[in-house]
Amino acid sequence: MEPLGSKDALIRRIHAALHGHDERAAEPGAGPPGPPGPSAPSAPPASVEKRVAHFSEALRSAAGTVMSGDLYAFLPALGEALRTLGVTALLVPEGDPVARELADALMPLGPFRLASTSELLHGNSPVTAGIQSAEFAIAESGTVVQTGRGGRTLLPGLVTEVHVALVRPDILVDRMEDVLSVLAADPPRTISFITGPSRTGDIEQTLTLGAHGPKTLIAVITQSP
């Protein structure tokens, strides 16, 4: 057991270190007190089309795949892509009707079946594509955001080989700040910012996709309802 009051002791120790010479009053080079908050680049909000374009470009340069347009027009291409990746099972979270609808539409396009979370968590799982509606997407960085709000699972974008993220244009925001400002008042246990597939360069700095998470991230930009 650490000594009782070790937190107070730490705070007192730091306080003494800081105020031993009343540094807070005369701090060389520290600049004026107050919240200097690094000046983030701020631009006027972009139009939805611009956001979609920025998002797509940024995600592609992070090795992600973007499909957009009429869902039923590119559905065969998506099915083909999943088959090529060896996908045999689809994981769809409960309470995500849009993802379920896409999964149902994909079913006839390959030998796919629905996977359950528990089989993915107990080894020997099939090559699986997790399909899930993103909660936010960030144009600046091509990022998809998933959180644990409202009992949502994050496993479709984590323990699978392929992550299919459904991005409605109206969930696109310009910057990460726009997401955090919504969530900061009562942050859910998990907020995941996901930009491209899992990657590693740890062996001879050779970029390899699919280190621990999905090898492929496909953002499907659906048309606004």
Add this chain to the structure above:
Amino acid sequence: MEPKCHNFSRNVEQALANRNLQAAISRTTGRFLEHRNAAVRSFPGDFEAAREAASRLKLATLRDLDIHLSRFIEEAERRGATVHIARDAAEARDIATRIAKDEGIALAVKSKSMATEEIGLNEALEGAGIEVVESDLGEYIIQLAGEPPSHLIAPAVHKTREEVARLFSEKLGETYTEEIPELVAIARRRLREKFLSAGMGISGANFLVAETGSVAIVSNEANARMATTLPRVHMVVASIEKVIPLMSDLPPMLRLLTRSATGQPISSYVSVLTGVRRPGDAEGPSKLHILLVDNGRSAILRGKYREMLKCIRCGACLNICPVYQTIGGHAYGWVYPGPMGSVLSPLLLGLREASALPDASTLCGACADVCPVKIPLPDLLLELRADARAQGHRTPGEVLGMKGFAAIMGRAGILEALERIGGVVCRLLFKDGKIPWLPFILSGWTDRRDFPAPAVRPFRKLWKSKRGVLPWNR
């Protein structure tokens, strides 16, 4: 990890003798720099202004660290975390081991954390009979090899694919392959089993957000997400200077961190984790322990080295440092290499252990130029050199040499005579203008490189002949 900074000279000799290492380091640092520079060029906005703002934010936070840390602790505990404080590394090991034992942990998976390397967590947990598995691929490789990391963000840069292939086949019994995607796939399969069966995930923190008691972690492999999502207990080990005041401070700091580290506009994954799993949550740990490690930092806060605590561990100063580029990370003898390590290690370990590190710099200033939070590394290195000398960390040869140097430099006539004699003698002895060997206390200049022979015509003569005016002849 037992510090070996006091063996710096010997470590350097070993590093310089290892050709593979030299090739690996120059490839890695070169590529990191290239990517970093490209990312800086494409920065959305004014990169210099962003650095300045980040520096100010970190300094202002450090100036009120007691307030921000109190708030972090309060907010984290309000959301179900248990916060522990460790005054030093030994206490941190004890607390972490007790937590793991109390939680009944047999297997823990770790995502990369320099703080855990600093306190020697793995050895402590293993000593208590708890299996600890590193899950970052680079860390996994060096854990199998029984070696310390050699780079802040690319811990296995010194290993070739052949070495990794041998490790995987010898230690894991896998079929030998030198194909990198196959090696990655082996690690993925092996570690997935560990993620799914571990009782505890251990992570560091890139930032601690005081406003919400949140822990922010960046990763590219998704191992940090796995380790903080799947096991039932999550333990965060973080040093106290990781705190930032507000959630809105996070994005600007991340923009600088990932660009400076790998040149990515953002890492593949950023996790912002707040408290424990709540009723109705689909997954996540039901227990969260946050171990805040002081280990000498409150003392650093007190004095002239405070700016070192701004460091966000991006590794940019390593990549650009001509010394790091030549000797690699292991030579520094402890967990923190490169210019940031040459400042931080003596501050955390004491100059008796690490007085050689501040000398391992040409003071070229490149580290300060790339530092995303504008730490004046060369200034701090100089301060440490002065402190080391003031504390008597110098060899008799150095004392004698400096006395001799002062005596000569103070007498223009003697200096001029020596220059002439030296110039002529050296021209006769060393035709190519390089002195390959000097005796006794001077050998330090020629052990690892040739020393340029003095010019036959001293600079002052040359200057005069070009009609320059020396300030003292004005």
